[in-house]
Amino acid sequence: MTLSDYLIMVTISQYSSITMTADALYLTKSAVSHSLAKIEKELGLPLFNRSTKSVSLTTYGEQLLPFATAVLNEDRKFRDQIHSLQGLESGIVRIGTNSSICSNWIPGILNSFRKEFPNIELQVRSGACNQEIIEWLIRNEIDIGIGCSDANPAIDIEEVYQDEMICITDPYFRPKNTNYVVAEDVKKTPLLIQEYPYNEEVLKVLSNLNMTSDTCFTGYDDTTLIAMVESGMGYCIQGKLVMKRITAAVQVFSFEPKQYRNIAILLKHGIQQAAATKEMCRYIRNYAKNFPTAYELDLLFVPER
Structure with missing residues (x-):
């Protein structure tokens, strides 16, 4: 049975009339009669007694009506919850x-x-x-x-946002241009990098700038890499947001051209x-x-x- 079938059964029991049920549900009288016949055939039980003036529940119908009503109530609760979510109440x-x-x-x-x-x-x-x-x-x-x-x-x-990818170096690093870093500046400096796939943003920068390094060391998180840079082990590449809440004795440089994630x-x-x-x-x-x-x-x- 569909929800429409349950609704028709419950509405007929309320009005005791096929005609009034049809009016209430905006259906034709023949559509309601056809649906009721289909429901009874599917259940294998007569649900209503029919007369020329009205219809009334059979014993089977009286026993099944509370369950049909419960199905409609649960459906109503479900729809109310959807409306609640759509209304941002929960x-x-x-x-x-x-x-x-x-x-x-x-x-x-x-x-x-x-x-x-x-x-x-x-x-x-x-x-x-x-x-x-x-x-x-x-x-x-x-x-x-x-x-x-x-x-x-x-x-x-x-x-929604462009975060600059910056070069992090120890305090004693000196690029040829004091305002930015190019590939040649760090070619002989060890690169400190996380393992894949945590390094995918850095790999894009390296590819964009055709940067290579003679030596690479890997670390397991951003703070570890920064600490390694601070101790003079090499340089690393990070999003600027990474450095916003990290305090360290390091230098930061933009790349030329600037790189972003x-x-x-x-x-x-x-x-x-x-x-x-x-x-x-x-x-x-x-x-x-x-x-x-x-x-x-x-x-x-x-x-x-």
């Missing part, structure tokens, strides 16, 4: 991102969102590389990803997004739009250039 939003976005953006975004929508549950998974964020989306483990991605048929990508809102393609998810995307979009691109880093070492 729901959940799951966000996945990397450490630099999590530490710099997520607190501000979530605090603002919660003030307007206090009943929406918010969950954040962080510390991931871009590949992991995309995998989480595809497996429906998160609703929104914030990260970088090349074109992917499984993902909808909306770029495009931070984007990532959504699983082909999915109807809940109202809470759409609203969170709006908050992320606005936060990124107003987040500065020109800001000073809190370095322990400020070189004289």
Whole structure:
């Protein structure tokens, strides 16, 4: 039986009339009669006694009516919950991102969102590389990803912010031009880099600038790489956002030409997004739009250039 069948059965019991049921449901009298006959045939039981003036429930109909009513009530509850979610009265939003976005953006975004929508549950998974964020989306483990991605048929990508990729060196490094670094400046300096796929943004910079290094060392996270640079082991390449909350005795340089990573809102393609998810995307979009691109880093070492 379909929901329409249950509705017809319950409505007939309320009005005790095929004609009035048809009027209430905006159906023809013959459509109601046909549906009732189909229902009884499917169940193998007579549900209503018919007379020229009215219809009344049979014993079978009386026993089954509470269950038909319960089905309609549960359907109503389901639809009410959908309306509630669409009205942003309740729901959940799951966000996945990397450490630099999590530490710099997520607190501000979530605090603002919660003030307007206090009943929406918010969950954040962080510390991931871009590949992991995309995998989480595809497996429906998160609703929104914030990260970088090349074109992917499984993902909808909306770029919202350009984060400059910068060269991090020890305090004693001196490029030929004091304002920026080119490939030749670091050719003989060891490169400190995370293992794949955590290094995919750095690999793009190396490819764009045709940069090579005689020696490479790997580290397991951003802070480890910065500490290695600080101790004089080599240089590394990071998004500027990574350095915003790290205090270290290092130097930072732009590349020539400047390099960027495009931070984007990532959504699983082909999915109807809940109202809470759409609203969170709006908050992320606005936060990124107003987040500065020109800001000073809190370095322990400020070189004289």
